[in-house]
Amino acid sequence: xxxxxxxxxxxxxxxxxxxxxxxxxxxxxxxxxxxxxxxxxxxxxxxxxxxxxxxxxxxxxxxxxxxxxxxxxxxxxxxxxxxxxxxxxxxxxxxxxxxxxxxxxxxxxxxxxxxxxxxxxxxxxxxxxxxxxxxxxxxxxxxxxxxxxxxxxxxxxxxxxxxxxxxxxxxxxxxxxxxxxxxxxxxxxxxxxxxxxxxxxxxxxxxxxxxxxxxxxxxxxxxxxxxxxxxxxxxxxxxxxxxxxxxxxxxxxxxxxxxxxxxxxxxxxxxxxxxxxxxxxxxxxxxxxxxxxxxxxxxxxxxxxxxxxxxxxxxxxxxxxxxxxxxxxxxxxxxxxxxxxxxxxxxxxxxxxxxxxxxxxxxxxxxxxxxxxxxxxxxxxxxxxxxxxxxxxxxxxxxxxxxxxxxxxxxxxxxxxxxxxxxxxxxxx
Amino acid sequence: xxxxxxxxxxxxxxxxxxxxxxxxxxxxxxxxxxxxxxxxxxxxxxxxxxxxxxxxxxxxxxxxxxxxxxxxxxxxxxxxxxxxxxxxxxxxxxxxxxxxxxxxxxxxxxxxxxxxxxxxxxxxxxxxxxxxxxxxxxxxxxxxxxxxxxxxxxxxxxxxxxxxxxxxxxxxxxxxxxxxxxxxxxxxxxxxxxxxxxxxxxxxxxxxxxxxxxxxxxxxxxxxxxxxxxxxxxxxxxxxxxxxxxxxxxxxxxxxxxxxxxxxxxxxxxxxxxxxxxxxxxxxxxxxxxxxxxxxxxxxxxxxxxxxxxxxxxxxxxxxxxxxxxxxxxxxxxxxxxxxxxxxxxxxxxxxxxxxxxxxxxxxxxxxxxxxxxxxxxxxxxxxxxxxxxxxxxxxxxxxxxxxxxxxxxxxxxxxxxxxxxx
Numbered sequence: 001x002x003x004x005x006x007x008x009x010x011x012x013x014x015x016x017x018x019x020x021x022x023x024x025x026x027x028x029x030x031x032x033x034x035x036x037x038x039x040x041x042x043x044x045x046x047x048x049x050x051x052x053x054x055x056x057x058x059x060x061x062x063x064x065x066x067x068x069x070x071x072x073x074x075x076x077x078x079x080x081x082x083x084x085x086x087x088x089x090x091x092x093x094x095x096x097x098x099x100x101x102x103x104x105x106x107x108x109x110x111x112x113x114x115x116x117x118x119x120x121x122x123x124x125x126x127x128x129x130x131x132x133x134x135x136x137x138x139x140x141x142x143x144x145x146x147x148x149x150x151x152x153x154x155x156x157x158x159x160x161x162x163x164x165x166x167x168x169x170x171x172x173x174x175x176x177x178x179x180x181x182x183x184x185x186x187x188x189x190x191x192x193x194x195x196x197x198x199x200x201x202x203x204x205x206x207x208x209x210x211x212x213x214x215x216x217x218x219x220x221x222x223x224x225x226x227x228x229x230x231x232x233x234x235x236x237x238x239x240x241x242x243x244x245x246x247x248x249x250x251x252x253x254x255x256x257x258x259x260x261x262x263x264x265x266x267x268x269x270x271x272x273x274x275x276x277x278x279x280x281x282x283x284x285x286x287x288x289x290x291x292x293x294x295x296x297x298x299x300x301x302x303x304x305x306x307x308x309x310x311x312x313x314x315x316x317x318x319x320x321x322x323x324x325x326x327x328x329x330x331x332x333x334x335x336x337x338x339x340x341x342x343x344x345x346x347x348x349x350x351x352x353x354x355x356x357x358x359x360x361x362x363x364x365x366x367x368x369x370x371x372x373x374x375x376x377x378x379x380x381x382x383x384x385x386x387x388x389x390x391x392x393x394x395x396x397x398x399x400x401x402x403x404x405x406x407x408x409x410x411x412x413x414x415x416x417x418x419x420x421x422x423x424x425x426x427x428x429x
Numbered sequence: 430x431x432x433x434x435x436x437x438x439x440x441x442x443x444x445x446x447x448x449x450x451x452x453x454x455x456x457x458x459x460x461x462x463x464x465x466x467x468x469x470x471x472x473x474x475x476x477x478x479x480x481x482x483x484x485x486x487x488x489x490x491x492x493x494x495x496x497x498x499x500x501x502x503x504x505x506x507x508x509x510x511x512x513x514x515x516x517x518x519x520x521x522x523x524x525x526x527x528x529x530x531x532x533x534x535x536x537x538x539x540x541x542x543x544x545x546x547x548x549x550x551x552x553x554x555x556x557x558x559x560x561x562x563x564x565x566x567x568x569x570x571x572x573x574x575x576x577x578x579x580x581x582x583x584x585x586x587x588x589x590x591x592x593x594x595x596x597x598x599x600x601x602x603x604x605x606x607x608x609x610x611x612x613x614x615x616x617x618x619x620x621x622x623x624x625x626x627x628x629x630x631x632x633x634x635x636x637x638x639x640x641x642x643x644x645x646x647x648x649x650x651x652x653x654x655x656x657x658x659x660x661x662x663x664x665x666x667x668x669x670x671x672x673x674x675x676x677x678x679x680x681x682x683x684x685x686x687x688x689x690x691x692x693x694x695x696x697x698x699x700x701x702x703x704x705x706x707x708x709x710x711x712x713x714x715x716x717x718x719x720x721x722x723x724x725x726x727x728x729x730x731x732x733x734x735x736x737x738x739x740x741x742x743x744x745x746x747x748x749x750x751x752x753x754x755x756x757x758x759x760x761x762x763x764x765x766x767x768x769x770x771x772x773x774x775x776x777x778x779x780x781x782x783x784x785x786x787x788x789x790x791x792x793x794x795x796x797x798x799x800x801x802x803x804x805x806x807x808x809x810x811x812x813x814x815x816x817x818x819x820x821x822x823x824x825x826x827x828x829x830x831x832x833x834x835x836x837x838x839x840x841x842x843x844x845x846x847x848x849x850x851x852x
Contacts (some may be wrong), residue, residue, distance in 0.1 A: 010528075035796050085718055088716075088718045088785060090785070091785035110789050110792035110793055111789070137730070138730070140730050143731075146684040147684050147750040149683040150686075151579075153578075251681070253577065253578045254578060255571065291497065292490070292494045292497035300489065301564065356497040356501075359529075363528075370451050370797075424681065
């Protein structure tokens with residue numbers, strides 16, 4: 001097997017890449033630590049609700065929340081032994097998560113790495129869904145969804161996505177709704193499994209004191225060779241204008257909360273371009289709204305905005321810039337942001353602040369390599385087709401001009417939507 | 430990894446953890462005080478005011494600009510409790526010089542800045558600046574009010590308040606809004622001076638600081654301080670519960686938040702029982718092999734999460750999010766599972782999983798600077814000298830009978846439920 005090594009000498013880190021004979025991409029990031037972290041990921045998340053295999057005539061549409069439901073049900077096994085207990089016997093702590101564009105199965109352990117990896121590769125390649133075990137999960141996932149509905153930040157975010165998007169998958173809830181998951185059955189789960197859990201649509205990433213040979217030996221033992229399947233996904237892209245400019249909800253919270261979203265319709269087949277845009281926008285965000293920005297200090301000192309947050313998020317189905325916080329005067333906070341951005345478009349970013357942002361972002365890039373958590377960071381980057389190891393160089397290279405061009409391209413009041421959570425007082429309902 | 434601890438001044442100890450595992454060097458300065466109603470708010474506030482400006486960097490903007498130019502040197506503070514100790518932590522997270530983009534040296538300068546923040550706050554007429562004090566008071570009051578936003582944490586916090594109304598552990602770590610309001614900048618400055626001179630101080634340097642740098646920083650910060658006697662911050666263990674306290678509170682919610690508070694009957698770190706208590710917690714309610722997960726969630730599908738946690742106070746809290754109509758079903762199942770442990774109905778697999786889970790988490794401590802810090806801070810607060818390896822050995826020897834013995838001592842003290850009106 002050909003093992004490719006990629007090194008970042010500046011920070012003393014490297015990874016190994018192998019294309020396994022089964023079709024699976026394998027990445028190993030050596031770390032001299034006691035624990036090891038492995039993630040087995042499929043390029044399949046909440047946004048993949050409409051798809052077909054190459055050659056099929058029609059697209060299949062499935063109920064919302066199915067990728068997440070499937071993740072829960074992968075823990076069932078035909079012999080009745082649940083997956084958690086298999087891992088527990090070897091001292092690993094196992095888990096899984098689903099997001100917009102990925103489902104990841106993972107474990108962390110300090111001993112018996114090979115045994116635990118065998119279990120991981122085994123259970124994810126052996127689905128066992130029955131009407132009974134699928135039914136049993138309804139109550140559990142319903143409470144997972146209900147629990148999230150009690151988080152004002154979550155409701156605010158979901159409301160915002162619904163204001164920004166009309167039909168794009170970017171508006172979906174990862175877990176679906178209590179109503180949508182009621183439509184899920186074993187047959188549909190199998191259908192999705194067959195399409196998306198093909199090894200050519202998956203990868204394995206490991207960080208720890210582990211050699212590529214060790215990982216390969218387990219892969220050889222556990223993985224069948226699979227025929228590559230070509231998946232066509234139907235994403236409903238849309239323009240930049242939001243559906244609604246303003247949405248609100250009420251909650252028992254201390255202060256009004258607001259979240260402004262700016263819709264970006266960026267789409268590119270080129271992962272590197274996407275990675276560059278994402279990093280550039282993170283540097284822009286740090287320059288404009290980081291702790292040491294005049295804006296942030298100003299609203300902190302005046303008390304206009306508490307818990308200020310700003311971020312740029314780019315996914316396969318859509319990208320958004322978000323700006324939010326808590327304020328007694330939401331209108332004023334939004335106005336201040338809007339005027340500030342108009343001003344920045346005219347004057348450009350402060351060069352010195354941009355250089356500070358570069359250093360800060362570089363430091364957090366280096367920090368991402370401190371623990372085995374790098375396996376997760378690396379995997380989430382891979383899902384978008386990007387190589388996390390390149391991040392440091394991109395941070396070093398991005399110019400002020402590029403950043404300014406992005407600011408001028410993106411920020412326009414026309415594409416803003418605002419989601420507000422108003423407090424309700426007791427007895428007022 | 431080499432760990433050593435030495436007392437530099439009265440009640441001020443430096444723990445040095447030498448390791449090249451991490452890309453950052455970290456300093457943690459823990460000020461340890463008793464959790465007291467009359468001082469909780471001041472303790473929580475003083476460090477926030479320190480972060481508003483120093484004589485050399487007057488104001489938030491100059492200070493933050495300086496920090497970010499040092500590769501976002503993260504110097505900040507947080508407040509917490511450990512048992513009935515109130516712990517105010519000032520930390521610095523500094524990129525190692527060898528990783529800077531152009532080889533700039535930042536460690537020395539950032540360390541200076543940390544000393545400056547702690548010893549040379551911006552002043553006005555011999556006390557903190559009025560504007561900063563008033564502004565941080567408002568923010569602290571906002572933070573206290575905002576605890577209602579996180580419903581799970583709020584429910585847990587309310588249950589603890591009700592359960593420990595007459596104990597220090599029931600005192601809110603940020604103080605009460607009315608206490609914050611009363612604080613003057615002069616009183617706060619006096620409290621700051623008191624804390625420097627009286628609080629127990631655990632100073633941690635984790636990473637590879639050059640030469641004697643860590644000790645020099647301690648000397649710079651505390652060299653000019655006349656130290657008095659450290660006040661008693663030990664934790665009082667209440668071993669039994671009286672009549673069960675019950676409370677139901679309402680908010681507009683989609684899900685009910687159930688909290689059950691138990692007295693474990695033992696202190697968390699008592700020599701004869703601490704390892705059995707750890708195993709008990711895992712068998713009963715911590716992890717996917719625990720009885721709570723396997724039964725309340727997997728068997729009865731009542732919830733997404735249901736778990737137990739044991740605190741340094743010797744108290745165990747069980748939390749779960751449920752459909753309000755299932756209140757009795759969930760509560761009864763939790764108590765029934767506790768009874769199973771009391772009866773010794775523990776399978777070999779449950780024991781084995783619990784021990785392996787603990788072993789795995791002990792072996793992982795050394796992989797994170799934060800985990801190393803909290804481990805040894807905990808040791809120092811409770812006068813222990815345990816290593817994670819000691820716990821592994823102790824846990825290995827625990828028997829089912831010992832776990833059942835712990836469960837027999839565990840007593841329900843408080844039932845708390847936060848839910849919508851219709852329940």
